[in-house]
Amino acid sequence: MAGGATQPAQEPGPGPQGPQRGPQPVRVAVVGLGRVARHVHLPLLAKLHRLFTVTAVCDAQPGYAHEIAQDLRVPGSGVFRDAHSLFTCGEFDAVLLLTSGSHAGLATEALKRGYPVFCEKPLGHTLEEAALVAESGGRLMLGYMKQYDPAVTHVLERLDPTTIRHIDVSVLHPPERFPATEWVPAPSAAPHHIGDRTHWEYRAVLDSACHDVALVRLLAGVTELRVDHAASWGARDGESGSLEFSGPLPHGRYSVRWHFLPDYPEYEERVRVHTEHRTHELSFTNPYFFGDDSGFERELMAFHSLVTEGKAPLSGIAEGTADIRTALAVLDVLGKAAGSA
Numbered sequence: 096m097a098g099g100a101t102q103p104a105q106e107p108g109p110g111p112q113g114p115q116r117g118p119q120p121v122r123v124a125v126v127g128l129g130r131v132a133r134h135v136h137l138p139l140l141a142k143l144h145r146l147f148t149v150t151a152v153c154d155a156q157p158g159y160a161h162e163i164a165q166d167l168r169v170p171g172s173g174v175f176r177d178a179h180s181l182f183t184c185g186e187f188d189a190v191l192l193l194t195s196g197s198h199a200g201l202a203t204e205a206l207k208r209g210y211p212v213f214c215e216k217p218l219g220h221t222l223e224e225a226a227l228v229a230e231s232g233g234r235l236m237l238g239y240m241k242q243y244d245p246a247v248t249h250v251l252e253r254l255d256p257t258t259i260r261h262i263d264v265s266v267l268h269p270p271e272r273f274p275a276t277e278w279v280p281a282p283s284a285a286p287h288h289i290g291d292r293t294h295w296e297y298r299a300v301l302d303s304a305c306h307d308v309a310l311v312r313l314l315a316g317v318t319e320l321r322v323d324h325a326a327s328w329g330a331r332d333g334e335s336g337s338l339e340f341s342g343p344l345p346h347g348r349y350s351v352r353w354h355f356l357p358d359y360p361e362y363e364e365r366v367r368v369h370t371e372h373r374t375h376e377l378s379f380t381n382p383y384f385f386g387d388d389s390g391f392e393r394e395l396m397a398f399h400s401l402v403t404e405g406k407a408p409l410s411g412i413a414e415g416t417a418d419i420r421t422a423l424a425v426l427d428v429l430g431k432a433a434g435s436a
């Protein structure tokens with residue numbers, strides 16, 4: 096069975112306006128209007144206008160929210176620089192949390208106010224943060240779009256997880272490249288890492304390889320990945336390097352090899368699922384150049400189902416928390432003491 100089918104169904108909570116809005120689009124507040132919002136989610140929300148309408152926008156950067164509000168014809172009362180003020184305004188049914196950094200604080204606040212939340216990864220930077228989100232008790236979907244990719248769905252329909260011998264993931268990751276637009280992001284300070292995030296390996300798993308962890312979980316039908324081997328090498332000039340980690344599955348093993356390559360021409364990802372009978376192959380290119388039917392679009396449709404029907408997403412708070420534990424397990428196997436530099 097696929098990982099998504101093993102999740103307990105979440106109860107449809109009431110939400111601020113109630114979940115049953117009939118054929119009306121769900122009114123969303125978009126918090127965080129940077130690269131992923133502008134290149135991915137806002138265009139897709141416009142495409143899915145029968146399902147969603149943006150009624151509030153928020154970004155801490157001066158001018159960002161006004162600019163997007165003008166484009167989308169969001170009234171001035173729906174324009175915010177501060178998410179706490181936005182959460183008290185109430186002119187929306189659900190929240191898309193697309194901010195950088197840890198999402199735990201804002202997710203907890205939105206959930207406590209009864210809003211279903213679509214949350215970009217990672218859920219949080221620590222298990223303590225994740226526990227606070229869990230205590231809020233609301234409905235949250237994590238943005239692991241590869242779990243919703245049509246090619247992945249195709250494999251899941253044909254895969255018997257009990258026959259898996261090995262899931263082999265290989266990622267070649269140059270610096271992110273987005274489609275060319277006229278928008279130039281405002282300069283922002285480099286993030287200051289503390290605790291486990293001082294280790295690039297932790298950041299690599301939590302911020303990037305989490306997509307692969309989520310994919311392996313789904314393909315293998317498990318809720319959490321254990322780690323019994325890890326190695327890292329090749330990091331230079333304060334950047335990430337190469338990271339390999341692997342571990343057991345109920346009927347085989349998985350391995351993830353993730354390489355940050357500053358000069359590599361283009362993003363490449365290969366997933367090979369070797370079973371006793373055949374090999375299922377998946378390949379992913381630069382995620383920001385997506386076509387008509389994409390994991391990004393399907394995940395938003397799944398979020399709509401969460402808001403309107405209470406349908407459980409493939410990954411929520413429990414899975415996001417499990418993925419933080421997997422990132423910590425990688426550090427542990429690497430022998431990097433928690434919190435040290």
Ligand SMILES: NC(=O)c1ccc[n+]([C@@H]2O[C@H](COP(=O)([O-])OP(=O)(O)OC[C@H]3O[C@@H](n4cnc5c(N)ncnc54)[C@H](O)[C@@H]3O)[C@@H](O)[C@H]2O)c1
Nearest residue numbers: 127128129130131132154155156178193194195215216217
């Ligand atoms: N699913 C994917 O493939 C994918 C790809 C890229 C990024 N992401 C995730 O999306 C998120 C955003 O990434 P990005 O590349 O767009 O980053 P970004 O830095 O370009 O944009 C983030 C925006 O959030 C705003 N922001 C940060 N904290 C805020 C706060 N407390 N209140 C209001 N606004 C705030 C910033 O001002 C910025 O404009 C990250 O969590 C990242 O991990 C996911």
